[in-house]
Amino acid sequence: MTLENLRSPHEKTAGLSYFGRMLDKIRLHAAGALPADYIPNLGGGFDGRCINFLKVTYPALVERVKEGGSDEEILDWCYSQGRKPDEEDLEVWNEFMRKRGWNDSGSEMLQRRKLEGGFENRADIQTFFDYIDADEAPRN
Numbered sequence: 368m369t370l371e372n373l374r375s376p377h378e379k380t381a382g383l384s385y386f387g388r389m390l391d392k393i394r395l396h397a398a399g400a401l402p403a404d405y406i407p408n409l410g411g412g413f414d415g416r417c418i419n420f421l422k423v424t425y426p427a428l429v430e431r432v433k434e435g436g437s438d439e440e441i442l443d444w445c446y447s448q449g450r451k452p453d454e455e456d457l458e459v460w461n462e463f464m465r466k467r468g469w470n471d472s473g474s475e476m477l478q479r480r481k482l483e484g485g486f487e488n489r490a491d492i493q494t495f496f497d498y499i500d501a502d503e504a505p506r507n
Contacts, residue, residue, distance in 0.1 A: 368399075370395070372400075373388065373391045373503065375465070375500050376495075376499050376500070377496055378382070379461070380439065382461075383442065383457060383460065383461070384460070384461045385417055386438070387438050389413070389418075389428075390408060390438055392414070393409075393428070393432045393433075396409060409425075409501075411466075413464070413495070420451040421445045421446070421451030421452075423445050427448065428441075428445065431444050431445075465496055466487070467496070468498070469492055477492075477494070477495055477498060480498055481498060484498070484502050
């Protein structure tokens with residue numbers, strides 16, 4: 368399903384992958400433009416991992432996003448309310464997230480999602496980030 372204004376999880380905000388996508392989902396939901404099948408996972412899944420990494424709560428982040436501001440300003444707010452990861456923490460986070468589903472405890476779920484999404488023959492989809500990008504790409 369292709370959605371306007373929803374970034375790839377690969378895109379980084381001030382060096383942090385996935386964060387901008389989470390903000391996009393919050394903004395789309397607030398505007399009533401987020402598809403229903405995305406709503407049950409708001410604040411969970413990768414969103415949950417991201418807020419846990421930053422040591423903020425999802426409801427507080429939602430309220431901060433609703434106040435407005437750039438992604439970088441909201442990320443700075445997260446750093447001031449929770450924790451500010453150093454360069455090595457960011458590298459570990461980014462690499463973990465980028466590779467999630469590849470030869471790890473998420474591999475079985477990724478294979479199930481590929482089957483459900485009709486991507487079972489796509490060897491290029493090796494991680495959840497790959498799956499998200501493929502699932503949201505325009506289909507011919």
